[in-house]
Amino acid sequence: MVIDCNRANDTTVHFPCLITDHRPLPVHLAFRGISVGAGGRKILHDIDGLVRPGQILAVMGPSGCGKTTLLNCLSGRLKLDSGQIFCNRDPLCKRWKRKICYVLQQDIFFPDLTLRQTLEYTARLRLPDTMSHTQKMQYVDHIIDVLELQHCQDTIIGDYLKRGLSGGEKKRANIACELLTNPSLMLLDEPTSGLDSHAAYSLMQTLKKYAVNEGKTVVITLHQPSSQIFHLCDKLLLLCNGQTAYSGDVCKVVDFFGSIGIHIMPHYNPADFILEQVKSSAEVRQKIIHAAREQRKSSDYPPELRCHNCAYMSDKFNDHSNKLLPNGTFPAIEQEALNSMEPDVRRLWLDTHSHASSSASSETSESDCHFSWPTSFWTQLTVLSQRNFQEARPRMLSKLNWVQTIGLGIMAGLLWFQLERREECLHDIQGWMFFSTTYWMLFAHFGALSSFPPEREVINKERRSGSYRLSAYYIAKMLGELPLTITLPAIYHFISYPMLGFHSPLVFLTLLAFLLLNTVVAQSVGFFIGACCMDMQASITVSALYTLATQLFGGYLATNIPVWLTWMRYLSMVHYAYQNMQIIEFSEGLPILCAQQSKFSICNESDHIPVTAILEAQGAHLPLWANTLVLIMFLVIFRTLGYLVLRYFKNPK
Known part of the structure; x- marks a missing residue:
């Protein structure tokens, strides 16, 4: 086991003691054609998205547009009507579900335990038995330092009857419990809700450092972020009535709206601007959704999401049984698409250590995804x-x-x-x-x-x-x-x-x-x-x-x-x-x-x-x-x- 515990004073998010002999494999998350319905109503319809290691994907949209539902789908907690979710080249299965960190919008804790007690028990339960008690406590100390929780570590969590941590401190505590396992993929449901602007920006800065310095993949839902928080994100998935209104780089969203005749005023928060547009008249919303569909046909659309042999596309896919493609592996990408990828992305995509086999005879199923408990x-x-x-x-x-x-x-x-x-x-x-x-x-x-x-x-x-x-x-x-x-x-x-x-x-x-x-x-x-x-x-x-x-x-x-x-x-x-x-x-x-x-x-x-x-x-x-x-x-x-x-x-x- 590799032990490196000499970076406690480092201001970046770096784990002091590696859980395994090597860092977890970076996760390249791709989802395509996601459709979910409930009670005869379509909540999500044909949603695509892509986020790579070191990036933050922001899922935005008005209330009721399906942001939390999408996170539930990506975490494997909600069954799809149609569509596919891939971690690297593996279809999402039980083994991957247990490795995904999902930070809920509600801060659910035992109110009578202190923050430090909560983190220590979490570390003792979720970090493997191969680590000593001392190493697990070093993890706890480092996470407390990274999320700046030293001043409240001995305060009880509290609830509506007992005064304890503040709202912002509970949000950080919620994230701290998940960071302990050093996950490769983090899903966070509106972590900035209920926080003041400074606390929200400070939290997002920490997540940004975590994603960049540790090579992690982060998907986050945001309701109405400030312009500072908005520009900390790399990718944006904008939802409107359960459909895609925009999917791509954050820095290009203003140009996208400008291309369809919707121009932002100078010195205006882009996040507020795009949310106002997807909540405007039905004619404007339909115009934006149509432009987002046409965007899929452009050469700038991610090659992983525009492969020509993907039979799941909404205009061709009529089977809602959520079937995987043959062999349960990610569909083949044409050489031209592979060549157009960035070198780091292409290396990850072709990583021989991926659990998806290139052999036609291999099959990936739920039973193949063996999960072992972290502790005895x-x-x-x-x-x-x-x-x-x-x-x-x-x-x-x-x-x-x-x-x-x-x-x-x-x-x-x-x-x-x-x-x-x-x-x-x-x-x-x-x-x-x-x-x-x-x-x-x-x-x-x-x-x-x-x-x-x-x-x-x-x-x-x-x-x-x-x-x-x-x-x-x-x-x-x-x-x-x-x-x-x-x-x-x-x-x-x-x-x-x-x-x-x-x-x-x-x-x-x-x-x-x-x-x-x-x-x-x-x-x-x-x-x-x-x-x-x-x-x-x-x-x-x-x-x-x-x-x-x-x-x-x-x-x-x-x-x-x-x-x-x-x-x-x-x-x-x-x-x-x-x-x-x-x-x-x-x-x-x-x-x-x-x-x-x-x-x-x-x-x-x-x-x-x-x-x-x-x-x-x-x-x-x-x-x-x-x-x-x-x-x-x-x-x-x-x-x-x-x-x-x-x-x-x-x-x-």
Whole structure:
């Protein structure tokens, strides 16, 4: 491995430690005839484009013209109706999709992690295991220096509730996470939106240096750039109603509009000028689109996009099945077109290291594009467990939750303080058990429900980039959050139960075990419902119905359940935990003395009430081991169902 870590003070974007033994192959991106529709409406129609290493391609156009849709197509996240996308001479496939850096317009992060923590976890997950921890941290330090984030590296990301990074800092943080992998191709969706003019220009300057000095290929969507930002770009793809209004060099766009009789006024921002034209009357728009079509026939049109044997052209292409050309390779370019290319471009085009084979017998398919994870399962599990713990701790163990738990423990202990072991107090003892199990069931269930939707956005973003396996994340979430999930119920139990009446350490610990088991099971159900329901309101409604039914059939609020509804109690997780707590408390603890006028017939023969009589008064019951087994089954089934939903039904494309 080549290590060069002596350029930390260099003002240019240069990676200090190479990931592999050589730099990634520069990416020559070409796309032709891209057409996409949705709901019977054509979003993109016959779009061509080309961008070479060291260049920035700006995709511009009015709102709704298809800029983000085009980026989704180029990243492989959206299926094409027709057209082709090539990286060098390879058709876009799974291997290439995982190597493309796609910076979304939304800044999606865990709000409670600091900027540095976010970058460090990203580096540990996405940089290969062949690199040491020290080398990965050197990457993080260098990226922080390059994007000028030193002053805010220890600030939390924040959200609308917690103050953290500013808008510009979040944009840079978003880009920094992607730069860590040293990608050859970057797609950025409106990275300057929401920034002031200085911050936007500074960010674009950094991207320009990155593209030029590192030989990277950058595609960026811009909404309404300043003239300074506009001239930092090399290529321009102007869209109008989903069609090409101009494709070519930025420096030639004014001449293009002048050639069709649309002249720019002196000292006018060219970006504003061209956007005004594509938003003007239908006659002007049609004139521009027609001129763009005629532009394809000119000798200045890139030779890679005007080869004569490309059957995809819109006037000849009628098959919308998105088929590749024979052998799945880039169509042959005539020698004359090759000779007209710049020397550097021609060398890249004919690079023998390209994955596309010149042999007619070779075929490139999705299965040929093998993707390997950057890190091992164990590395992913370890890093994600640490991150989940660190991210969830401020939320699950917040000061308010601590105050609530301690206050509730004291209140419950005072309410049921030192209850006597008599039949008159039996209902109160059962009340403490039922309240404890139901409260912590609801706390864990709705806690998981409220935290999962925002977390899912981050997970989907990272899964699309190929950062880690879903199985590693899912197991890590269980392991990382387990100590946090059981902490508050344990504190509550340590406060309230001794005030109720401490009889035996064994009973104390066993009751705690079943309280915690019920809490973890409730959290599992919350994860499952949160994974199934995309809408938060729907998930709350479903959860409310289930948890209320669980309480009603738990065995405390209603004992005389109609025969045709008795099956519902077997779906109640509280029922099993509540039954177990009674079995332990009333069989291992001090006996419950009978009242003078007892409702239990067994008191005619004995002075105390056995646990079997207490349970029979509530209806059918199962032994301790059976209740425990059912709770474990609940845990395993709902955790498994949650994974299957994420894996097969909510899998990000």
